[in-house]
Amino acid sequence: MRIQVRVPATIANLGPGFDAMGLAVALYNEIEAEPAPALEVALEGEGADVLPRDVTNRVVRSAAALFEQAGMMLPPMRLRCCNRIPLMSGLGSSAAAAVGGLALAAAWLGRRGSWGDLLELATALEGHPDNVAPALLGGLTLVTRNEEGWIAARVPTIPMRVALALPAVQVSTEMARCLLPAQFPLSDVVAQIGHVALLVHAFREGDWGLLGRAMRDRVHEPYRAGLIPGYERAVQAARAAGAAAVCISGSGPALAAFAPEGHEAIAAAMAAAFEEAGFPARTWVADVEPEGVQVEVEPDPDLR
Numbered sequence: 467m468r469i470q471v472r473v474p475a476t477i478a479n480l481g482p483g484f485d486a487m488g489l490a491v492a493l494y495n496e497i498e499a500e501p502a503p504a505l506e507v508a509l510e511g512e513g514a515d516v517l518p519r520d521v522t523n524r525v526v527r528s529a530a531a532l533f534e535q536a537g538m539m540l541p542p543m544r545l546r547c548c549n550r551i552p553l554m555s556g557l558g559s560s561a562a563a564a565v566g567g568l569a570l571a572a573a574w575l576g577r578r579g580s581w582g583d584l585l586e587l588a589t590a591l592e593g594h595p596d597n598v599a600p601a602l603l604g605g606l607t608l609v610t611r612n613e614e615g616w617i618a619a620r621v622p623t624i625p626m627r628v629a630l631a632l633p634a635v636q637v638s639t640e641m642a643r644c645l646l647p648a649q650f651p652l653s654d655v656v657a658q659i660g661h662v663a664l665l666v667h668a669f670r671e672g673d674w675g676l677l678g679r680a681m682r683d684r685v686h687e688p689y690r691a692g693l694i695p696g697y698e699r700a701v702q703a704a705r706a707a708g709a710a711a712v713c714i715s716g717s718g719p720a721l722a723a724f725a726p727e728g729h730e731a732i733a734a735a736m737a738a739a740f741e742e743a744g745f746p747a748r749t750w751v752a753d754v755e756p757e758g759v760q761v762e763v764e765p766d767p768d769l770r
């Protein structure tokens with residue numbers, strides 16, 4: 467048996483949807499798994515020089531957690547992880563690892579179909595539902611919690627591309643959360659609720675003017691912008707190049723810009739602004755990813 471998993475990067479928050487909204491984009495980590503005499507982890511791409519190759523690897527830990535939930539030990543396996551989502555970038559690399567490990571374990575255990583039921587465990591393992599839910603479900607995903615657990619829903623959007631720029635600075639999500647106030651005035655809360663509601667409508671309709679006005683945040687971006695050198699310049703450069711809306715992706719430092727066209731030029735403009743601020747940046751232009759984590763299982767030849 468050989469299992470192949472493909473899991474997308476995610477842009478959490480999208481401005482005002484702090485901890486409650488995320489968008490999957492077509493930048494993928496891929497994992498291949500097959501039975502082996504002992505655990506072997508091969509790493510390629512992003513983080514290959516720093517990520518662990520043993521049981522502490524996040525993909526392995528997540529897979530082990532699902533086996534444990536099923537009352538079993540993780541079987542020995544050979545894993546090959548080809549990572550394209552940069553670490554500590556705000557693009558959901560930890561969530562991708564957690565979701566990837568869970569999806570591969572689910573497939574190994576013979577589960578098929580939708581992966582939505584992995585949301586509870588994925589969030590318990592990774593902590594950020596607004597990355598985990600779109601990585602599982604794809605597209606624009608809304609998520610919140612009540613006394614019964616996590617609730618997530620995927621919202622259709624028009625087909626869209628996103629311009630991403632990642633300056634060469636690392637931001638720890640933990641630190642970026644410590645900067646946020648514990649309480650906000652009611653006027654901020656009310657404005658935030660209205661902006662989120664309009665933002666969802668704008669994504670659904672592809673209303674770029676509304677997207678630009680609705681993607682304004684009062685809860686985290688004002689406090690986190692200072693962690694991203696060249697933030698103001700990069701946002702202005704993106705707008706000048708035709709972006710309708712720009713947000714910090716997750717807790718940063720990547721910025722995501724939304725526009726009907728001109729994505730390459732917008733990404734280049736953001737990179738030039740970061741460069742001027744003394745921080746070279748990498749860029750991507752990616753489609754919105756509509757499906758979430760994908761798994762293929764190749765059975766043993768003699769079982770076919």
Ligand code: HSE
Pocket residue numbers: 478479484485486556558594596597639643686716717
């Ligand atoms: N909503 C989380 C935060 C996402 O902004 O802290 C982390 O990727």
